Amino acid sequence: MATTGVMRPGHIQLRVLDLDESTTFYKDVLGLVETGRDAAGRVYFKAWDERDHNSVVLRQADRAGVDLIGFKVKDKATLEQLDKDLQAYGVATERVPAGELLETGERVRFTIPTGHVLELYADKTDVGNGQPYTNPDPWIPAAEHGIGPHRFDHCLLYGPNLEQTLELFTQVLGFHLVERVLMEDGKSLLAMFISCSHKAHDLAFVCHPEPGKLHHVSFLLGSWEQVLRAADIMSMNRVSIDIGPTRHGITRGTTIYAFDPSGNRFETFSGGYESYPDHQPITWTFDEVGPAIFYHDRKLNERFLSVVT
Amino acid sequence: MNLPAPKVFHQVTLVETGEVYRCREDETLLAGMERLGKRGIPVGCRGGGCGVCKVQVEAGEYSKRVMSRAYVSAEEEAAGIVLACRVKPLSDIRLAVLGKMKKNVCATPPAADAGASQP
Numbered sequence: 001m002a003t004t005g006v007m008r009p010g011h012i013q014l015r016v017l018d019l020d021e022s023t024t025f026y027k028d029v030l031g032l033v034e035t036g037r038d039a040a041g042r043v044y045f046k047a048w049d050e051r052d053h054n055s056v057v058l059r060q061a062d063r064a065g066v067d068l069i070g071f072k073v074k075d076k077a078t079l080e081q082l083d084k085d086l087q088a089y090g091v092a093t094e095r096v097p098a099g100e101l102l103e104t105g106e107r108v109r110f111t112i113p114t115g116h117v118l119e120l121y122a123d124k125t126d127v128g129n130g131q132p133y134t135n136p137d138p139w140i141p142a143a144e145h146g147i148g149p150h151r152f153d154h155c156l157l158y159g160p161n162l163e164q165t166l167e168l169f170t171q172v173l174g175f176h177l178v179e180r181v182l183m184e185d186g187k188s189l190l191a192m193f194i195s196c197s198h199k200a201h202d203l204a205f206v207c208h209p210e211p212g213k214l215h216h217v218s219f220l221l222g223s224w225e226q227v228l229r230a231a232d233i234m235s236m237n238r239v240s241i242d243i244g245p246t247r248h249g250i251t252r253g254t255t256i257y258a259f260d261p262s263g264n265r266f267e268t269f270s271g272g273y274e275s276y277p278d279h280q281p282i283t284w285t286f287d288e289v290g291p292a293i294f295y296h297d298r299k300l301n302e303r304f305l306s307v308v309t
Numbered sequence: 310m311n312l313p314a315p316k317v318f319h320q321v322t323l324v325e326t327g328e329v330y331r332c333r334e335d336e337t338l339l340a341g342m343e344r345l346g347k348r349g350i351p352v353g354c355r356g357g358g359c360g361v362c363k364v365q366v367e368a369g370e371y372s373k374r375v376m377s378r379a380y381v382s383a384e385e386e387a388a389g390i391v392l393a394c395r396v397k398p399l400s401d402i403r404l405a406v407l408g409k410m411k412k413n414v415c416a417t418p419p420a421a422d423a424g425a426s427q428p
Contacts, residue, residue, distance in 0.1 A: 017357055017375045063379035064358030160415065183415070190415070207415035240355035263358020263377070306410045307353040307361060309377070 003074075005174040006082070006196040009154055009203065010072035010124060011054055011101065012217055015061035015309075017262040019043065022058055025261050029237045030219070030268075031146025032056060035127065036102045044102055047151045047219065048142035052124040053103035055152040056217075064262040064309035066214040069155060069203075070107060070119040071173075071196070079122040082173065083108045089172045098123070112168060114159025115211020147230040147268055149219030154201050156215040158208035158308045162189040165205060169194055175202070176277040179250050181284045181292055183207070190286065193250060200251040200272040206305075213308040216257060216265035223270050224254045230268040231256050243301050248272075249292040250284065257304075264309050319398040323349045324367060324405050332398050338364070338371075339393040351410040355394045362393040363408035370399040 016022035023043050026032050032045035035054050044054040052072070059067060073079050086093050086108070096107040096119065105123030112118055130140040142148065159165075166189065169175040178200055181191040193201040206215060221227055227245050234241055234256070242265060244256030253272040259265050284292035290299040317334040321341065328349045332341030339362050342350055353361035360380025366389040376386070376395045385391075390407065 017377065062375075063377040064354075064356070065379070188415075209415055259354040259356050259358070261356050263354030263356030265354065302410050303353060307359045309354065309358040 003197050005078060006071045006073050006120065008072055008197060008199075009069060009152060010052060010121065011057060011070040011104070011119075012152060012155060013042070013057040013059055013067040013069075013101075014214075014217065014260075014264055015063060015065050015067060015262070016058050016260070016264070017061070017064060019058060019060040021261045026056065026058065027146070029146050029233065029239060030260075030266070031142070031148035033142055038102050046127075047149050048140060048145075049129045049150040050152070051126050051129055053127050054101070054124070057101065064214075064264050065212070066116070066155070066157070066217075066264075066309075068109070068117040068119055069157075070101075070104075070121055071202075072124065073120050073122050076105075076122045079106075079108060079120055082120055085172050086110055089168065091168065091172070103127075113161035113164040114157055114205060116157050116159060117212075147219070147221070147226075147233050149221055149268055151220050153218045153220040153269070154199070154203055155217045156204040156206065158206050158213040158215050159211045160207065160209060162192055162205055162207045166192055166194070169203070176275070176279075177281040178275045178279070179282040179284065181250070181289055182286055184286045186285070190289070191250075195275045198274045198276065200253070200275050208308070210308075214264060215308050216267045218267040218269060221268050221270040227254050227256055227268060227270055234258050242303055242307075243294065243297075246297065247295040249288075249295040250282075262309070263307075265307070319369075320401040321398060322401070322403045324403055332402070334398060336397065337394050338396050338398060338402065338404070341398075342393075350393045350406055351408050353394075353408075353410070357392050357395040360392065361408045361410055363390065364393045364396075364404045364406055365390045366396070367403045367405060369402035369404075371396045371402065372399060373397075 036044040043058045045056040091110050093110045098106045103125035107119040107121040109119045175194040175196045178195050179193040183190045191206045193204045195202045240259040242257035247254045251272040253269045255269040318331045321332045322329050351361045353359040357376035374395045376392045
């Protein structure tokens with residue numbers, strides 16, 4: 001599809017309990033590239049293959065979790081139009097001035113029915129992926145430092161009001177529903193996987209009574225082999241692993257889940273399929289939620305539904 | 310050939326079940342339990358962030374690291390209520406398990422089976 005309107009998840013700001021420990025982890029174990037620090041003490045990273053200045057921002061706090069998720073939109077006119085559309089739909093928005101996040105333009109901020117803070121922005125400085133735009137090589141040494149994912153890909157959020165949230169994303173922000181898991185009543189949404197692009201998911205939600213929780217932030221790898229390499233690097237560094245390597249039924253991605261030093265879950269995954277807005281969504285019934293999430297084990301591990309930050 | 314220095318162990322007792330395990334002074338109460346394949350304290354993120362391994366230390370000395378204020382208040386921490394993944398023993402320890410692994414997905418509508426709601 002032509003990627004226009006809301007294009008992709010662009011940044012996520014995470015709360016960490018020990019900034020130095022977490023900075024070392026994100027840089028040397030996950031293998032992101034540190035791109036800056038601001039006056040508020042936040043540390044900025046990008047994955048090696050990303051072109052924009054930052055995608056992961058760490059903030060020292062007294063509790064773990066997610067502060068906000070930013071989506072990049074096509075241009076400034078799109079940003080203005082989406083702000084109008086959100087307000088017309090009844091969503092209160094506010095403006096965050098350019099530069100509040102390093103190398104990032106003005107943002108439109110709002111809270112979605114699951115309690116999470118979302119932002120839209122049109123500008124973030126292109127710093128490149130370490131290769132020129134003329135005659136580049138395919139990868140750079142940073143691609144092999146730590147786990148070394150290609151990009152921040154999506155995240156899974158836990159909170160209430162999934163139906164209203166789906167309506168907001170599909171009717172105002174141009175997302176399409178790719179897959180969903182139904183509750184025992186066969187109607188209500190237990191989980192949903194939505195896309196604003198050709199990806200199998202740009203954002204996912206699981207219904208949860210407490211608003212604003214983070215289940216995981218996900219990073220893209222190039223192959224199943226790299227998922228196994230990520231698992232080795234996690235074990236070498238005594239990283240707290242949740243589950244994997246395994247495969248999801250939902251999206252068909254191959255994956256391993258682990259926790260950062262503050263307990264924020266992250267995923268490194270590869271594969272899955274491409275989605276288009278005309279594809280009808282895939283539905284998983286409640287009795288098949290085990291293989292939907294973990295295709296080989298065919299059952300959930302207890303932590304997957306219980307542990308969030 | 311130099312062998313590694315001998316490890317210092319302490320005995321950890323879970324008061325409800327009487328379960329006892331030996332935990333090294335250089336590992337957390339949770340890691341020690343997991344390493345021996347034992348159960349009793351719920352295992353979550355192992356990073357002080359999710360709160361499921363919350364315990365009350367009733368006796369014993371320990372060292373600790375920063376843990377999420379969303380799950381342990383300063384008052385609780387001062388009273389020995391801590392996350393087992395952030396605490397290492399300096400003596401034998403007796404503790405009560407407070408944390409729970411709750412399947413915290415939304416309750417299904419009233420007419421449906423409540424199997425997915427909290428236990």
